[in-house]
Amino acid sequence: MWEKFVAESTRATREIVTDAAQFLPHLLEMLIIVVLGWLIAYVLRAILRSILRLTKFDRFSEHTGASRLLNQAALPSSSELLSRLVFWVAWLGFILLGVGVLGIVGLQQHISNFFGFLPRLFTALFVFFFGFLAASFFSRAALLAAVNADLPSPRLISSTIRTLLIILTISMAFEELELAEHTVLVAFALIFGSLMLGLALAFGLGGQDLARRYLERRFGRARKEEREDELSPL
Amino acid sequence: MAEESILTDDFLRELMNVGEVDILVGMPTYNDAATVGQVVQAVRAGLIKYFPRQRAVIINADGGSKDATPELVRAASISDLRQPSGLTALRTLHSISTQYPHGGENGQALRLLLAAADLLRAGACVVVSADSVNIEAEWLDRLLRPITNGSADLVTPLYHRHRFDGLLVRNLLYPMIRAMYGKRVREPYPSEFAFSGRLGSYLLGQDIWSEDGGNSGAEICITISALAGNFQVAESFLGSRGRIEHGPADLVHAMRQTVGVSFWLLDPTFPAWSATTGSQPVPSSGGGPQVTLEPLRINRKRLHQMFQVGVAELEPVLKSILAPPTLAELQKEAAAPQETFRYPDDLWVRTVYEFAASYHKSVISRDHIIQALAPLYRGRAYTFLVENIDATGEQTENKVEDLCLTFERLKPYLLEMWDGRK
Numbered sequence: 001m002w003e004k005f006v007a008e009s010t011r012a013t014r015e016i017v018t019d020a021a022q023f024l025p026h027l028l029e030m031l032i033i034v035v036l037g038w039l040i041a042y043v044l045r046a047i048l049r050s051i052l053r054l055t056k057f058d059r060f061s062e063h064t065g066a067s068r069l070l071n072q073a074a075l076p077s078s079s080e081l082l083s084r085l086v087f088w089v090a091w092l093g094f095i096l097l098g099v100g101v102l103g104i105v106g107l108q109q110h111i112s113n114f115f116g117f118l119p120r121l122f123t124a125l126f127v128f129f130f131g132f133l134a135a136s137f138f139s140r141a142a143l144l145a146a147v148n149a150d151l152p153s154p155r156l157i158s159s160t161i162r163t164l165l166i167i168l169t170i171s172m173a174f175e176e177l178e179l180a181e182h183t184v185l186v187a188f189a190l191i192f193g194s195l196m197l198g199l200a201l202a203f204g205l206g207g208q209d210l211a212r213r214y215l216e217r218r219f220g221r222a223r224k225e226e227r228e229d230e231l232s233p234l
Numbered sequence: 235m236a237e238e239s240i241l242t243d244d245f246l247r248e249l250m251n252v253g254e255v256d257i258l259v260g261m262p263t264y265n266d267a268a269t270v271g272q273v274v275q276a277v278r279a280g281l282i283k284y285f286p287r288q289r290a291v292i293i294n295a296d297g298g299s300k301d302a303t304p305e306l307v308r309a310a311s312i313s314d315l316r317q318p319s320g321l322t323a324l325r326t327l328h329s330i331s332t333q334y335p336h337g338g339e340n341g342q343a344l345r346l347l348l349a350a351a352d353l354l355r356a357g358a359c360v361v362v363s364a365d366s367v368n369i370e371a372e373w374l375d376r377l378l379r380p381i382t383n384g385s386a387d388l389v390t391p392l393y394h395r396h397r398f399d400g401l402l403v404r405n406l407l408y409p410m411i412r413a414m415y416g417k418r419v420r421e422p423y424p425s426e427f428a429f430s431g432r433l434g435s436y437l438l439g440q441d442i443w444s445e446d447g448g449n450s451g452a453e454i455c456i457t458i459s460a461l462a463g464n465f466q467v468a469e470s471f472l473g474s475r476g477r478i479e480h481g482p483a484d485l486v487h488a489m490r491q492t493v494g495v496s497f498w499l500l501d502p503t504f505p506a507w508s509a510t511t512g513s514q515p516v517p518s519s520g521g522g523p524q525v526t527l528e529p530l531r532i533n534r535k536r537l538h539q540m541f542q543v544g545v546a547e548l549e550p551v552l553k554s555i556l557a558p559p560t561l562a563e564l565q566k567e568a569a570a571p572q573e574t575f576r577y578p579d580d581l582w583v584r585t586v587y588e589f590a591a592s593y594h595k596s597v598i599s600r601d602h603i604i605q606a607l608a609p610l611y612r613g614r615a616y617t618f619l620v621e622n623i624d625a626t627g628e629q630t631e632n633k634v635e636d637l638c639l640t641f642e643r644l645k646p647y648l649l650e651m652w653d654g655r656k
Binding site for chain 2: 140
């Protein structure tokens, strides 16, 4: 009995030692990949940061209004954010490569899924970033145009345009990620449709005078007193 | 030559038939059928009366008129040369009509005229506005004489204007350009002006004919380039400045063409304006600018309201353009009731300089910066109207002079913001 127990224990210990001896090089390999990955990701971040500084990316970001959005969300500057994103994506990629070396059954499929997902993630981030920039730019353009055209509620017009563009951007980004595609599409159609219907009703029922004034002005039948202040600026 | 590419083959052939000339008269047109015939007659009369021995050509650059303007120019050009005074031309007076793209924008037309003047080796060129209703034969003499006698490279006009006409010129363009380049040019955005062949060739080689600059605000580009290039500038009094009303004045468009272009030119001309202090008058003939005082009905309340709404609604935009103390002061002024509201010189000048610095740094889209200035200009225009409602012509001129001196005094403030010290 005792001899059998000792034999089993010895065999088990030998197997553990053998497994450990087989596993340890893989672990070491993984650690090397992770450390090397960190170094490569760090260098990539430094290179990207320098390129973005040289190309004055932050100024472009300020120009388009993205910096203000990032400030409001308490996020770092656009160049810093992009550099960090590249660092983390690169390092995460190396970590997953390292984990793959361990040969854990079932993990390989998840890793290849992750790498397959990366292009879509980048596209979605791209859509998201430029969508927000476009929303900021066009809402500001609408605000300025509405103020200079003396339209009522310029901020309402501006924020409506911003909201619509952000909704459109989010729906496009989610569609790219293939996350809740139908839900987002239906939600977008509902919000957009109801907003347009609401605006049409509001303008048709409540804005008759505004519509008449606009059409009169547009087609040159403005009253004399409305043109009185049109001094030639030049 | 690069400039030849903007001249069509047919136009080049016509220019070659003309040969070298002494005087080139340029006339950009776009739907000016109502006035163009009268302008051509005045130009021809002026050439025959004052420059009978010079070889001259009239070039009409049309932007694609739909009211038969080029046909009217041709008809006026082939009419009898004999004038009521009995004078006849001693040389053949050529007349050419051509078309340019970008209908309505003068920049392409002026560039085409400069290229033609360069090709024909014209010693003196004059540009006349086709929608002028007061043009007289004498205008050609007054504009061209300082060029032909070699005393000036650019001659800008002085007009007889209503005191409330051209408020953007009096409150921003004239004072700012004077403070920047040190020369007192009263009409930096001239409709009629003359220039030497030397200046024409220089302008043609300048990098100002882009979408941002010479395409939409070529006249101001020409004035500023001449000032920054140290060319001799002079002024000639022409008389009343009458124009056909084509429609309601679009303030934002006017600001893009003038304020936008002068802000844009601050970058390439930085070495010239940063070293200039004070200002000097330019030689003028025929008397100084004159103002008329007829009563005018102006809706001041609307101007004030649009200023107030602009300051309130554009707060997020103004925050990214103006310094916090300037914005706070502006908001305080905007909160005042209409009766007591004033936009003081000092605050207006700081506002303009901060807008210019923000334009230079592109803190937001440059076009948005110009659009954001429009409501503030309305506040300044309101103040100018109220302060001068009962003023004499001389008092109005004194107010403009005070504003110019404030622009000159605060120029170091712009320089500090320009290089980021503020």
